[in-house]
Amino acid sequence: MAERWTGAGVGAVDREPGAGTEGAAFAITRTTALLIAVGVWSVLNLVAGTAWAMGATGYPFVADPASPFDPLLAGLSAPLGAAAVATVGAVSLLAALAGGLVRRPGPVATAVVALLALASAATLLIVPGIRVLAAVAYTPLLLLGAPFDWPQGASLAIVWPWPVTYEALALTGGLLSAFAAAAVRRRATDGSPHPVPQATAATARRWGRRAVAVAVAVPLAYAATRYAWALGLPLGISDEVHREGQATGLWLQGAALASLAVAGAGLTLGLHQSWGETVPRWIPGLGGKTVPPTAATVPAFVVAALVTMAGLSFVRLHLAGAFDDFFAGTSWAVLGPELLWPVWGASLATAALAYHTRRQHPRG
Structure with a gap:
């Protein structure tokens, strides 16, 4: 009797032994796509963080005296904050590259999942805050209210300045890292003799x-x-x-x-x-x-x-x-x-x- 694995989440697989490799290829493609996305985000963070640490413009964590809603990194000097961004980028890039090699349980798989989860937690807990949620919430209001010039005094340019846009990108990168961690873990354990209990x-x-x-x-x-x-x-x-x-x-x-x-x-x-x-x-x-x-x-x-x-x-x-x-x-x-x-x-x-x-x- 054929044994069946059914997956429903990121990196999941739906295949039967002896039924061909289409299911496995699909799983590898999805996991690889997530790792590539994490890798791209990591490279951007590594390059941007390094550039900001060297004095380049565009550093997004500048304190605004008129607003109490600054992110945590606004409390650090620009060089320290930029170094933190570059460090997270380097860690997640290393994990994404190593994740492409993971096919079975073991220390490498455990390390990759842990590093991706760490990068995700560091990004999500430190970077996004109140402003990005406000921007996301106000965007449909601005789009629907545009013909009526409502809400007055607001626009997409106002609610989505560069610092808030970066927070949204960081949120996306943090979630991609979390999804990639789940996908790598699933690919490593799927079909093993001792699957993780659920x-x-x-x-x-x-x-x-x-x-x-x-x-x-x-x-x-x-x-x-x-x-x-x-x-x-x-x-x-x-x-x-x-x-x-x-x-x-x-x-x-x-x-x-x-x-x-x-x-x-x-x-x-x-x-x-x-x-x-x-x-x-x-x-x-x-x-x-x-x-x-x-x-x-x-x-x-x-x-x-x-x-x-x-x-x-x-x-x-x-x-x-x-x-x-x-x-x-x-x-x-x-x-x-x-x-x-x-x-x-x-x-x-x-x-x-x-x-x-x-x-x-x-x-x-």
Whole structure:
């Protein structure tokens, strides 16, 4: 009886022994493509970091006295920050090159996965912050509101300056490194006599249900405050702050951002519902088709990274006393929900992992 491996994530493979090499070639191609992408990003970081350390222009981590939302590296001198960028680039480049040689478990595979994971964590935890999430959130508003010149005073050039663009590139590079680590690990262990144990679908469904509940509740709590302000209710803020927001139209923008959060919460439900695996039949052209697992997990991991990094930045700034005026008064809701964003991101990533596990083991 043919044994079957079924993979559903980055670097996954779907093949049967004796059925040819197409599945293996596909897996190698996907893993190699990820490693190439990581290699390109690493070379760019290595070159740019070296150039910035030597005084080249374009260093993205310059402190802005008018903004409390600077990234962590803004606290370092430019030479030190640039050296950190170059170091991460060198480490991830070494891992990407070595990853192309990995075909079986062993010390090399373990080292490659560890280095890729380290580069991913260093990039995601240090570089992206609040500004990149704000830029991502405001982009659809600007595109949809462009015919109406709304939001006033904002433009894509304003929300996407070079430092924020670099943060987005770093987020992409960090996620690519994480996906490449998973792909290399999968390729090294696939077909080995002692595969890495994985949770059954039933177990994944249980902890996935809890994770989805949290990942839905947090953005809905955030949205509730913004909708209340737009409707004229000063929920969790002072009357003075509420009047100022009404006068500038800020609460209308907040309601639009809240709608994005609500839409995201709705899509998160798909990580635990049947329509997250099979497209509902009432959708024209796609009804009844199987949802590619990566179509659900990759966006979920991206959003999880965005909100986690932004949330950690809010927590860091709060602990530094940047928001004391809000919490000392009656306007805690301006920034209070954002302090829960790391929980949102962690639960969303957990829900996506549970979904991935279920799709790998449909009969588990």
